[in-house]
Amino acid sequence: MCTIFNMFTRMFLPDFHEFHQIAYGRPINDRMGELKIEKHVKYILSVEKRKDDFVSVVMEHLRLNGAYWGLTTLDILGKLDAVDQDEVVSWVMQCQHECGGFGGNIGHDPHMLYTLSAIQVLALFDKIEVLDIEKVSNYIAGLQNDDGSFSGDMWGEVDTRFSYIAICSLAILHQLDKINVETAVKYILSCQNLDGGFGCTPGAESHAGQNFCCVGALAITGSLHHVDKDLLGWWLCERQVKSGGLNGRPEKLPDVCYSWWVLSCLIMIDRVHWIDKEKLVKFILDCQDKENGGISDRPDDAVDVFHTYFGVAGLSLLEYPGLKAIDPAYALPVEVVDRIFVSK
Amino acid sequence: MHGISRKTPSREEQDATALKAAELRDLQSQFLHLHHNKIYTKEALETSAKLLEVNPEHYTGWNYRKLAVQYFLNHQSETEVDSEYIQSVLNEELKVVENALKKNFKSYGAWYHRKWVLSKGHSSTDKELRLLGKFQKLDSRNFHAWNYRRFITMLKKISDEDELQYTTDMIYNNFSNYSAWHNRSVLLSHLFEKRGKGHCHKESVLEEEFEFVRNALFTDPDDQSGWFYHLWLLDQTVKLEPFLLSSWPPHGSSLYLSVDDYLDGRNLLPSVHFQSKDRMFPLILYFSEAVEGVNSSTVTVECEYYANDNVIWRPLSSNKFGFAQAWLTYLNFPDEVHYLKDCPVKIVVAPFPGIVSSSGISCSKTSHIEFSLCVPSHDRGHAEGQTMPRISWKDEKFYPHATQSQDASLHNSLQRLKITEEGKSKTSDWSMKTIANEIAHCRELLSSTNCKIGKLTLARLLMAQNKLISYGIPNDGIEVHYEEILGLYHDLMKLDPTHICYYEDEYSLVQLKQVTSSMESILKYCHQYGDSTSPSMDSSFCLRLNDLSLSRIGSVEQLLWIQMLDLSHNKIRSIEGLEALQLLSCLNLSNNKFCSFAALDPLRMLKSLKVLDISYNEIGAHTVDTRRYLCSSPMTHTVENDWNFKEFTNAGVEMINHWDVFFIFRDVNLIQLDITGNAVVNDQLKLFLFKLMPSLKWLDGENPN
Numbered sequence A: 001m002c003t004i005f006n007m008f009t010r011m012f013l014p015d016f017h018e019f020h021q022i023a024y025g026r027p028i029n030d031r032m033g034e035l036k037i038e039k040h041v042k043y044i045l046s047v048e049k050r051k052d053d054f055v056s057v058v059m060e061h062l063r064l065n066g067a068y069w070g071l072t073t074l075d076i077l078g079k080l081d082a083v084d085q086d087e088v089v090s091w092v093m094q095c096q097h098e099c100g101g102f103g104g105n106i107g108h109d110p111h112m113l114y115t116l117s118a119i120q121v122l123a124l125f126d127k128i129e130v131l132d133i134e135k136v137s138n139y140i141a142g143l144q145n146d147d148g149s150f151s152g153d154m155w156g157e158v159d160t161r162f163s164y165i166a167i168c169s170l171a172i173l174h175q176l177d178k179i180n181v182e183t184a185v186k187y188i189l190s191c192q193n194l195d196g197g198f199g200c201t202p203g204a205e206s207h208a209g210q211n212f213c214c215v216g217a218l219a220i221t222g223s224l225h226h227v228d229k230d231l232l233g234w235w236l237c238e239r240q241v242k243s244g245g246l247n248g249r250p251e252k253l254p255d256v257c258y259s260w261w262v263l264s265c266l267i268m269i270d271r272v273h274w275i276d277k278e279k280l281v282k283f284i285l286d287c288q289d290k291e292n293g294g295i296s297d298r299p300d301d302a303v304d305v306f307h308t309y310f311g312v313a314g315l316s317l318l319e320y321p322g323l324k325a326i327d328p329a330y331a332l333p334v335e336v337v338d339r340i341f342v343s344k
Numbered sequence B: 001m002h003g004i005s006r007k008t009p010s011r012e013e014q015d016a017t018a019l020k021a022a023e024l025r026d027l028q029s030q031f032l033h034l035h036h037n038k039i040y041t042k043e044a045l046e047t048s049a050k051l052l053e054v055n056p057e058h059y060t061g062w063n064y065r066k067l068a069v070q071y072f073l074n075h076q077s078e079t080e081v082d083s084e085y086i087q088s089v090l091n092e093e094l095k096v097v098e099n100a101l102k103k104n105f106k107s108y109g110a111w112y113h114r115k116w117v118l119s120k121g122h123s124s125t126d127k128e129l130r131l132l133g134k135f136q137k138l139d140s141r142n143f144h145a146w147n148y149r150r151f152i153t154m155l156k157k158i159s160d161e162d163e164l165q166y167t168t169d170m171i172y173n174n175f176s177n178y179s180a181w182h183n184r185s186v187l188l189s190h191l192f193e194k195r196g197k198g199h200c201h202k203e204s205v206l207e208e209e210f211e212f213v214r215n216a217l218f219t220d221p222d223d224q225s226g227w228f229y230h231l232w233l234l235d236q237t238v239k240l241e242p243f244l245l246s247s248w249p250p251h252g253s254s255l256y257l258s259v260d261d262y263l264d265g266r267n268l269l270p271s272v273h274f275q276s277k278d279r280m281f282p283l284i285l286y287f288s289e290a291v292e293g294v295n296s297s298t299v300t301v302e303c304e305y306y307a308n309d310n311v312i313w314r315p316l317s318s319n320k321f322g323f324a325q326a327w328l329t330y331l332n333f334p335d336e337v338h339y340l341k342d343c344p345v346k347i348v349v350a351p352f353p354g355i356v357s358s359s360g361i362s363c364s365k366t367s368h369i370e371f372s373l374c375v376p377s378h379d380r381g382h383a384e385g386q387t388m389p390r391i392s393w394k395d396e397k398f399y400p401h402a403t404q405s406q407d408a409s410l411h412n413s414l415q416r417l418k419i420t421e422e423g424k425s426k427t428s429d430w431s432m433k434t435i436a437n438e439i440a441h442c443r444e445l446l447s448s449t450n451c452k453i454g455k456l457t458l459a460r461l462l463m464a465q466n467k468l469i470s471y472g473i474p475n476d477g478i479e480v481h482y483e484e485i486l487g488l489y490h491d492l493m494k495l496d497p498t499h500i501c502y503y504e505d506e507y508s509l510v511q512l513k514q515v516t517s518s519m520e521s522i523l524k525y526c527h528q529y530g531d532s533t534s535p536s537m538d539s540s541f542c543l544r545l546n547d548l549s550l551s552r553i554g555s556v557e558q559l560l561w562i563q564m565l566d567l568s569h570n571k572i573r574s575i576e577g578l579e580a581l582q583l584l585s586c587l588n589l590s591n592n593k594f595c596s597f598a599a600l601d602p603l604r605m606l607k608s609l610k611v612l613d614i615s616y617n618e619i620g621a622h623t624v625d626t627r628r629y630l631c632s633s634p635m636t637h638t639v640e641n642d643w644n645f646k647e648f649t650n651a652g653v654e655m656i657n658h659w660d661v662f663f664i665f666r667d668v669n670l671i672q673l674d675i676t677g678n679a680v681v682n683d684q685l686k687l688f689l690f691k692l693m694p695s696l697k698w699l700d701g702e703n704p705n
């Protein structure tokens, strides 16, 4: 599931039938090709403007996530200047609540999920200074529980996704000492499973998205020595199926979004050479809509912003030529991360 | 969108969705109005229910309903508690959730709302398992449903044994149900923990589990689910508590500390001789896994000239949490100490108060290391400041090690600390027997099918067996199987080329185990460095593991005594583990696959390193740095906050380009560095390196003076 950011996956056609890997009937050379950069830029900009179709309406509550996906994609493609910075920044700030947290859109309740996106978008534009850092970081730190875990908002849902969000956000803001990092790490480790991966709470099954969150949080806190890199790396590299695509759990279908979740983990633990990168590049390129731009979960499915982001970010992690490098832990361009942590 | 076809919709379909979109937009803005004005009338609640039925991911919608519930319940408590009323309010919520889940049963918001309602404690949980049964039948892998199931079993206090039976049923229904196998591992871990030290019980359970999973593996050998479970069982079977694996100096050795200048020994075997100008003598403890808690109260050093309290043990790792496989301290002989002959040193690694692995298991066995040390008097004249000759790694500079097999000291270096007779436990015998049994079954399976994971499992089982044998666990004459394991990985590379690099890495580890397995085999790789015409003069001892197609480093516990190491012309990507080789002074890593300076992070910890060759690698040729999060850096919050780069900025060096160089090389004192043949090299970098390491005399053969 790529529901890490509370996605509306399989909302319209709940597919209960995910069995073994599907094989694609078309000949190889038909599917080759290159990344249609211009088309994807056009597609993302059009999604930004389109507010009336059903998908946009359904996604209204997580528009801040959408902004992060779209803008990061544009930045990786080298086209961030195609959007009006000030307009975006002022809209982002309108999503903030008195408590310091951000909602997914203006008028929607505050939640960790959108607070991270807001911080990331501001970081992309090098505009962190518009934030009241004290206020945002107090909101995030206030959601840590006694056992080290984090709630997503005042209603108390606990999930290691929120641990990642808290740690990533506070690190970007240079405020990690606001939380108890030691217990935060301990809680994440309590969610480690038989396969070396991580679940959303203790006892929950590992899946690729959750692995990204937990490995990312451990990476940012310099705690990757707690991960069995060979065991987890083998589980992750076995996500690559015959078609070249990656699935999120054993015996599931491949999906472009796992290019991000799986690849970023493999890179953080230095095991990305265990997969066949070339085959994966082909799989992602094959999921492009070559006429209208955008990337879908699997070849010939309908495109959307977040699979476009995951596809492009995945290609960046695969060192596809002409793309800016993206950082596997902070999910921002490397140059942005280096600017935050190294330039001083 | 997931699983939605890309084809352009027909005109009618477009109109229909446009209409739906307009309706939903109205509904959402109506809802937000109600929410912002805290309106909780019957109609308002219906609006939110309708919204959540169409869009179950609308998290603010769920928040609103929670606020409404609180509003009703608070209103209630002011008058008289009417439990029927409370129940009806909460039941309404459960109904809304059920409708939402029918629409999208992967909605986080809907599942959490249900948990929230049930946590109030007023609703019956009887219905929940039935509801779950329905969902789990439709999708037996839905992890929301499994999570909810764990929540309900906790609430209803259903026993782990009962839940174990449920996973058995699910697995019999479909062997490929990874979620059920996973849950089984969780439940069994709980049971193992609860029954505590009852090893017999754990052993018999594991035997039963091996048999259970065998059914699945023999039915469909290509399905991954059972194999992952099998790997976990294997891990449970060979799990040992952490213990001291090797040390430098090794037990029983006698050593000579010289204060002579760099590399002017006389055909010296490193195992008998150690040079140090500062009369600093390193002690290294190498454990079977990363541990914490090595300090002067868990490890005592007894030496005439040394008070144990002064000994400070340092973990050799880049993390700041104090976990490491290798631990280091120095015996520092002060100038007042004159000539020492055969000074006995005794190290005792005691179980109390506790050396603990990162999984929380403590080391309960005591280990002893005894060796003797000769220290020359301090004022023995030696030429200070004499120009050091450049080290050349050319083949002609090396000649085979004259087989002085009478050298018992080298032999000692290669002898691991064996688990003592009294330390052996029954568990090990059982592990050995169980592994042998699994090997037999695996061979049987492979006789009828060429299954990839089956082969891999056999290789792993054989490695596990070798490990137990090398730890000194009685083996009833079972031989080590390096050739067979190498053969299996070779087959796998052909069978599954997608994962070829995984098999190559595993192959390298087996290869190194084989190379270091005996003195005879390691001597084949030992060479003398220097001039072959006068072998007794100016020669040094070098382990040459060059040109072996190694992609990974391993078996370092056998190499703690190495001072000169040639790993050139391999396919190595990282030197993780090399930090344990504290005696290393010359290292050749040229012509490998290092893709960043971060990949050389362990160098920071090699204080004796003087000569380094990293020429002809891929540093700077990649946009992705796979070691970025495995090294010390500001991104991982593993360097001090007050690092100062200013003096270099003034010299025109951009920190953003060279932070990795800065954090690694500021801590080493190289005399000679070769770096040519890497994309990253330019004049600015070279100048920076000279500035960073004032000790540097040769850079790519050039001497700036």
Ligand SMILES: [Zn+2]
Residues within 6 Å of the ligand: A001, A002, A255, A256, A257, A258, A297, A307, B002
């Ligand atoms: Zn997806």
